[in-house]
Amino acid sequence: MPSAIQHAGEARSNTDREKLTRLEPHSLRTFTPTQAVLAKSAGIYHWTSEGRRLYDFTSGVLVSNLGHNPSEWMRRFSRSMGWGSGPNENRFFSAAPMTAYNAITPVEVEATQKLIALLRKSPGGARMEQVMWAASGSEAIQKALWAAQARDRTRLMILATRFGFHGKKGLANAVTGSETDSERDPRVRFISFPMTECRDVTVRDEPFDPTPYQKELDALLHQFGRKIGTLITEPYLGGGGSYHPPKAYLQLLERFCRANDIIFILDEVQSNFGRTGTMFAFETYGIEPDIVVLGKGLGNGIPVAVAVGRLDVFSSLDYGEGSDTWSANPLCCAAVLATLDEFAARDVLAEMKESSALIERGLVSLKELPVVAHVRGERGGMVWGVEFRDHGTRSASEWANAFVLACYQGDGASGDGIHLLGPLSKKVVRVAPPLIITPQEATTAIDLMRRAAKRL
Ligand SMILES: Cc1ncc(COP(=O)(O)O)c(C=O)c1O
Structure with a gap:
C-alpha cells in the first residue's frame, strides 16, 4: 500500500x-501527484477542503462539458425527476421511479427519442436508429460489441485500432491497448493508428498516405476473410495520449467496413458533446458509423452511457442479453434529457470557439520550454494533450508529474491553482476544461499555467 x-x-x-x-484500495484511482480533495464545484471551478480555488482543466475526466452543477441543467434534471414539489403527507415524493428494470418510464421515452433525433440530424448520423442504454462507457462498448457479434456468429473477429482505450472490463478491455498486453482475446486483431502522422494541433485535412494502412487491412482480410465482423476505433486516441488523426484515416476505415460488410463502431465516450468542436466527432471527421458509443459528457456528471446504432444489429440480441440493473434508470435518462435540452437552448459550441483558440495558442506557446515535446489537440474543440520529453536529469514522466503538481500549487499570488489529472501514457498531460469556459477565464487560467510551467 x-x-x-x-x-x-x-x-x-x-x-x-x-x-x-x-480504507480504499489505491487501484481505484490512477496516479495523480496532487490527489486533490475537492469539497465543492461550480462551473469551471473546484474548491479544495481548505477553500482554495482550482480551475478544472479536466472537466472531471471530460464529464462536465457544461460545467459543474449548471443551474439550468439542474433545474431541468430535477423537473424530469419530479423533485420540484415537496414531500406529500406520506413522507415520499411522488416522483420518477428510481428503477426501470423491465419497466418503461416516460423520461426514458423522451430521452431516447430526443437523443436519436439529435444524432440523426447530425451529418453522419443516418444509421442511428436504436439506443442501448448502459451505466458506464465500458458497458456500452461491451453491449455494442455483443450486438455486432450477435448479428452473425460466424463473424466473431474484431479489428481494433492499436493503443485505443475503450474501458477496463470484458470485451471493452479486449479491444483496448495492443497485442503485447497480457491475456489477449484471440478474436481481436489490432491495426495501426497513424500516431506518427498526428500533427501538433490537428487541422484534420492534412495530406495522408493511406497505403500502409490499406495494406494492413487487406492482409487481415486475406487471412481471415468473412470471419471479421466488426471494427472499433476511437475518433482520436484519448487515453492513449491524445493522438488526433487526419480525417482520411477514419474515412479509410469506414470505406473498408462498407466494402466488406463489417460493423463500424465509433467510440465517442470521450469525444461526444462538443470536444472536437462539433456535437459528435463523426461530424468533425466526416464519417458515418453503424454504432456510436456515447458516455461521459452525455450525463454531465451522472453515470450514464449508451450505444446507439442500427436496428438490424441491435435486434440480433434476444430478451435480456443487453439488460442489467441500472440501464435506462430514470436518473440517467433525466440527466441525458437535461444535457440535450441545455445544448438545444444555447449555442455552446459557437460560444466556446474564442476560448478554444486562446487555450490552443497558450498551450502551443508551452513548446518554448525545453521539457515540452508536443501539444496535440482538436482545432476548434476543447481537448489537448501536452507531451513532455526527457530533459536533463529528469524523465518525461517526472516532468509531466512535476507540471501537474506545479499547476495545482499555483503561484501563490491569487491562491488559485489548476486541477489536472496524472499523465496519460506516462508523459502526456490532458487539458480539457468545461466547454463553457469564458475567454476571460481561459486567458487567466492559461497565464497561471504558463507561470507554473516556467517554475519547473
Ligand atoms: C474513449 C473511451 N471509451 C471508453 C471509456 C470507458 O468508459 P468508462 O470509464 O465509463 O467505463 C473511456 C473512459 O475513459 C474512454 O475514454
Missing part, C-alpha cells in the same frame, strides 16, 4: 487522503 500523498498547508485534505489510503 503506497503512503498517502500529503501537501503542506492542507491539514483537512491530508486527513482525508490518509483515511482513504487506508
